[in-house]
Amino acid sequence: MDTVMEIDSQNSSGAPELINFLEINSSNVDKTYSDGEPNESESVTGIVNTTCESDCIKNVFEYPSLFPNRTLLELCSSSWSRSPKTKQNVQPYLRGCKWSPDGTCCLSVVNNDGVHVTELPRDLYSGSVTADRTIDVLDSIIHVKEAGLVYDFCWYPGMNSNIPETCCWITTRQNAPIQMWDAFDGSLRCSYRGFNSVDEMEPALSITFSQEGTRIIAGYKKVLRTFDVERPGRDFSEHKITSSASCFATNSNLLAVGSWNTTISLYNISEMGTYKSIGKMHGHSGGVTHAKFTPDGLRLVSGARKDHRLLVWDIRYYRRPLNILSRVVNTNQRVYFDISPCGRYLVSGGTDGILKVWDVEQVDWKSSLDVTDVDIDNVTFKFPIHRDCCNSVSIHPYRPIVATGSGQYHFTDPFTLLDENEPNILNRQMNPEELNSECEQEILQDLRYSQNTENSLVFWWTGSVPDIT
Template structure:
């Protein structure tokens, strides 16, 4: 990527961005002491409250079909912390910037909530399957500012984070020379290669050589999610298994398989600086914590609410002390190592209690997206899901018959989330550190 060049746009003024926001993540050391090349990660959830900082939402067009429902399907902070990338159903990809006054300092409880606007909007025609930032993205180095998307009926595409232009694409072809869309995509930890998961193969592309050149590994089930750390690659599949690979040995052999989820694996993430992996699956209320050295069974099982096939993201803080996850009940759960050793060994069979540290009821709808800021005590959350129309109510409206009794409608909403009238679709930034003064914008833990 060093061969790419472009002028630095005026949208981001590098002089106004603190060193900790733009420093190369590979040069950061998370510890108790701050040195010239060290960064002390701030304490999170110290006030046991969330302060709403900024928000934005999307609505259906005036002439759009009723089945067109724009809602968040994921959000991720850029590695330098200056902007957030989000995918909206039926509305493509959006890039929103973090307000510059939040780059440093603390906030007051009476701060006015900002209304976010997208600085980049890509109107994708198909469903976006997966997306990820270049791991060393830095706003002061324009060639590094890019992200990948993979979507329906399209190759893997690399987009410029300054102007939203298409830089290049990476194409995977099957045995009959037909182009296949990747179901999942991720950069390797050094940023030099792209690992993409397909229905029957893993394919590895060289970042500096776009096109159709790749090496591949045959797999038994579709690769629904990918997570990398150092030379380790974890591949989740729709058949509920997780397969571990050594990056240099993909194409020849694998480390082993991990079993236990009740549905297809939708999201995974390594705990920074450890050999532990956290995984979640569709219609599975459990988050598994694995030690890949003893991968036959999970170390711990954490509980969240996942009632649909939708991907529910979770995130782990860069310091490795906090695990945060949303759920279809709209509650954000936080597990903290300062209160519970959530990645120590427990008996998975008898672990029936909810040992969560904090609960934050943020939404009435599904909270499907979570992303912790890489340097600041700020959390990005996204909400929404597809809501089916109640067939009984629709039939009564079409035939002009008597409307369905409100009490019966409430009972349907209470037991069947598909017909719920509580529909939310918004991207929100929350302050999770110390607050100078409390006010009504705070969401307290329960």
């Protein structure tokens, strides 16, 4: 039986009739190809320009309404577990997931297990679903076993499965350069290397593509480096910064750079790839881990580690936050959030496993903060979907589907390694009724968190379900 999450709240408007997003993409391929050949010459990396296709899709596609039934219906799931022969400190938990720009597959990073590409089942490309739909078990079609910690990853913005040359992503990981991977066979296409002043290769902490997809912007400890996508290797331009670049958000010619020193810097990027500083935004209490512009480009949303707030900024008046939204983040791990392509919904997970949704038509999270409002948590919907940290959320670009990932690093309880015969109160935690004092019960409660582990990637249906009352 399918898993259905339901909450109490106001109902939203019904979902419009959906369009098959693959048919939209296929109809625009004719505008790029003529007699089976690309209109533009292929680059060194094999990527062709697909900007015209994206513009056509935006003109004809109407994004469906999300959460009309105030429910989440589980569609598919995949999970990872540690091998019996693996060491105890190796934990394969999810560290992020992102839908491809064409919506056909989802890219996820698993700790100590590299990068996985998971396809969306074909029956979900169009139409609706019923409450009795069987939950699919997802298998990775591509698995890149990257060694070391993956710092950041990003899809090519013009990715289209009908044009294989555009199907790729880039990653940056520990002790390695920026690498571009093929999404069809998982092969390595090329690398982009950044070298410091003593000619030592150093890994980028964060990466992103420019909006048109012609440049790769990489953030390092004290410098921003820009690579030409068509010229792999060590050719790059530099712009010095005062602190490490932990995350990026791009919008047209604007670049927001988050930092571990709790600030966000705004830059204007010229056509030549040079950076002009606009200003800095202060407000977070921890290092900024994720930032994203709203589709209208006027607002920026940012989140930080061990900071329970999502800050909404108006980039025209960036001296102070425009609004503050509440979520639970009790870890240094990056906890992703996402904004729907229509700009109406803001969705975020948290270390409590709860998925929170803000609907701009019910909670005006884009307007200025009301200091007289005593209700800080003005969330529209709450879905308790994971028993562990919900660290990543990604909204499908065309369909009413949300991908979520769970997991975090759990420390081993040191008291379980003690001799069972040792008269220690923590050795009696198997039976809570034997605990004699409130202090002992509090200690037990503090240590229980490490036992609730869940490492999964789940697809949820957020659209209309006809037979749910």
